[in-house]
Amino acid sequence: MVTAVSAAPLTVRPRRRAALGWIGLALALLLVGLVGTTLVYGGWTQKDALDPESPAPDGTRALVRILQQQGVTVTVARDRAAAERALTDRDATLVLRDAPMLSDATLTALADRARDVVLIEPRSRTLDVLLKGSSLGGFANDRAAAPGCELPAPRTAGTARTGELMIPGAGVTGCYPVDGEYGLLSTETSDGRTVTALDGSATMTNTTLPLDGNAALAIGVLARTDAVVWYVPSLTDSDAGSTPRTIGDLTPPWVTPGIVLLLLSAVVAAIWRGRRFGPLVTERLPVMVRANETTEGRARLYAASGDAAHALDELRRATRTRLVRRLGLAAHTPAEQVADAVADRLGADRGAIRGILLTDSPTTDRDLVAASDRLRDLETSVHAAFATERTTR
Template structure:
């Protein structure tokens, strides 16, 4: 019989949760790492897609609504295209020589800002004109709705439109300028207006349905775009950036209307909420036995600890306590000393009762309950084994 220093403590033989706990921790760490990796890849792909597509009519966007294809076509025809994203860069580019200015809708510019940025252009092509831009830059033009589906022939003698052939226009416009050339009639309006103001040509056309990457190859769209925009060796494509504005917002923000102490208090409350979540969300650790300051009945102590086990859902620790008690009582019944180990007590109990040694070892040492039902089943098996040992040792007495 081997000797151990402790009585039938099963911390080494009965309580093997360290390896499963480590395995569970490793699994959760691996899952978290995979989720972070997948999230990072998804964010990178989303950011790359957003960067490549950009905004509608952006000359550097390869998305369906961008106009990068048109820029490349112009460059293939020997036209230099400079993409600028602020008013100062646009003015500097236009100052180098005669150039065509391509401009989309510019809601972030004031009337004076729009007039200033377009003043130096030899030709002006508005590819997404709205009411304000038409009123400021052309002679009496205004929107007239949207053309119905279907290809429309030029219906005018403008060489650029005649060479391009039919297109399927989007928005159509009205003009009160008798000198302006109106092409692609549809209803009361026309899909293309070409006029002259202060010695420069002003073009109004809906590029959102004609010049985008998705629609450029349709009908005569590409030819019309090159004919209208490529009249000069330099094209300045002005695509306003988010910070390029001369408008001043005088409306107070929510931060201006709230007292200065509100933001720090909100941050403090958020930090307190996170701290409370971490505090209350921690996992219960192992129970620690301590000396009680008063004498408490054993039944109350047992019931209180049982409630703690149930609250922490620690079925394994509760099973260890049941096994410790059963091993101690069985060891006394079999006359084993306090130095007897759990395997020795298990083998002795099996030999005395005739129970299979493997079954006795599973009951007293090996089986690990996964839930409350397994714990109840284990407690009944321990009770039956202890009763069997008691009956084998003292057959003349009724067990307990």
């Protein structure tokens, strides 16, 4: 009774420790998850490049603060409806990033609501629609350039960074020329509105704003009115019917059923092949294999392959190993020297001994048997020579 009572706690304690370990691990994972969730969703959100509220190096919050200090009201609109409301009944400058989800008509209608439009992430389609057929050019690798035009903002700013270059369309003024292309394009419409395009990543971000005349150029372009509407496009702003087509829309109707059929066939084939192998057989390790079984197995492989030369090489190797020990030679003595030592011991021809131990090449099973007999006779002769030396007179 005493033994049974005392053994119970010994079996319970390891289980209790294991349970406590798993509970501790679960609590640690829960704590890490809570901390990660707090960091991701607890008031901190990753902003995109050129975002007016981002303090990151590629954000533009510094420019927004400078504009506000200049008395300019900056409204951040994160969807098209908010941008349209902010542009209603007042003269404002629309800061527009690339908006591929908007159709040409919607893009033009949104620009018509603003007094001025500034494209800070120009793309070929936007340039073609709003700047009379202009297009993208090369890239100046953020090289500083002189204004090269008479527009007020570039002339006041002086030298500034260019970044992405553009090719002006008909009636469009180009500034900051680099190799025949321009870092800033500007045009005035028939109703007096101004549309300007420049690479905001090279001139307006928190990192590039202090360089050269970038700050003066950005303020001169954006502060032409007392209000700025900074539109950050959203995927939900896409026009009805302009949603990009998915892969399912672009492929024929039979593709999806065909893929499903192939997957089902693969699963059935895997189950079929798996059942053919049968259940797994467990075997306790280590497995002991007798030496004679290994030898017989190798002999069967040599016989099946018909490789008489390889089989003879194995016989020769074993014979040389025994002769080395018998002659008292080093374990790594070359085979030629072993053959010469045997010839000297027996007083036989070295060429004949080398033929037996090294060079003879059997081609048939009969030759292999004859060669093995010669090896046996040679080894017997060496043993007999040593036995004769030990005979007392």
